[in-house]
Amino acid sequence: MRLRNIKNKNELIENCEYLIEDASILKNNWQEEFGNNNPIHLEIGMGKGSFLLGMAKKYPNINFIGVERYTGVLARAINKINKEEITNLRVINIDAIKLNEVFDHEIDTIYLNFSDPWPKKRHAKRRLTSEDFLRVYDNLFKGDNLIIQKTDNVGLFESSIVSLSTYGYKIEDISLDLANTDKENVMTEYEEKFVNLGVKINYLYATKKR
Numbered sequence: 663m664r665l666r667n668i669k670n671k672n673e674l675i676e677n678c679e680y681l682i683e684d685a686s687i688l689k690n691n692w693q694e695e696f697g698n699n700n701p702i703h704l705e706i707g708m709g710k711g712s713f714l715l716g717m718a719k720k721y722p723n724i725n726f727i728g729v730e731r732y733t734g735v736l737a738r739a740i741n742k743i744n745k746e747e748i749t750n751l752r753v754i755n756i757d758a759i760k761l762n763e764v765f766d767h768e769i770d771t772i773y774l775n776f777s778d779p780w781p782k783k784r785h786a787k788r789r790l791t792s793e794d795f796l797r798v799y800d801n802l803f804k805g806d807n808l809i810i811q812k813t814d815n816v817g818l819f820e821s822s823i824v825s826l827s828t829y830g831y832k833i834e835d836i837s838l839d840l841a842n843t844d845k846e847n848v849m850t851e852y853e854e855k856f857v858n859l860g861v862k863i864n865y866l867y868a869t870k871k872r
């Protein structure tokens with residue numbers, strides 16, 4: 663995601679009550695952090711945060727955590743989130759490959775929205791649905807694994823279906839044109855852009871038994 667430099671980036675990040683700076687200290691204690699036993703949903707690669715914020719407002723009985731590895735992008739999200747008073751939302755600044763340092767069987771659902779497609783074969787391991795990442799996710803889930811993916815990118819979608827199925831996930835639901843379904847949907851920044859250009863959005867809902 664390209665962004666023009668955000669000037670007060672460090673200040674925004676330092677003063678954000680929603681950002682957990684050293685998220686690893688909350689490993690096994692996330693319910694305590696939220697002060698309730700509500701399910702915890704994770705968005706990996708949250709970008710500028712519209713989806714995360716929209717979901718947290720729409721579903722107050724679910725706790726949402728956004729994961730983003732680039733501080734420049736995170737600062738944009740924080741700028742938006744800081745204007746809200748919301749108790750069921752946190753953000754963390756980490757590469758998703760390290761998420762086992764932060765969660766131990768505490769997550770109910772993972773959202774992968776418009777993840778970077780990494781189209782070249784030699785970069786396939788970097789896709790958020792590659793086997794390396796799926797292995798990391800196994801230890802995040804509290805019960806059965808549940809991944810929900812949205813993407814405009816057909817190549818990434820195809821590779822995700824193969825990777826998830828090979829790894830033991832069951833694709834329970836799929837759409838090649840999300841806008842033409844009756845599914846509840848909160849749009850992401852990328853999604854809005856693509857939908858406005860008339861691009862169809864691919865969607866899948868995949869589960870794996872523990």
Ligand SMILES: C[S@@+](CC[C@H](N)C(=O)[O-])C[C@H]1O[C@@H](n2cnc3c(N)ncnc32)[C@H](O)[C@@H]1O
Pocket residue numbers: 663706707708709710729730731732735756757758759775776777778850851852853
């Ligand atoms: C194409 S953007 C999509 C942003 C947002 N989900 C949306 O739909 O508007 C992908 C985002 O995922 C983040 N990302 C990619 N790989 C990541 C990783 N391994 N760990 C954490 N964030 C990652 C990128 O920095 C970028 O902000």
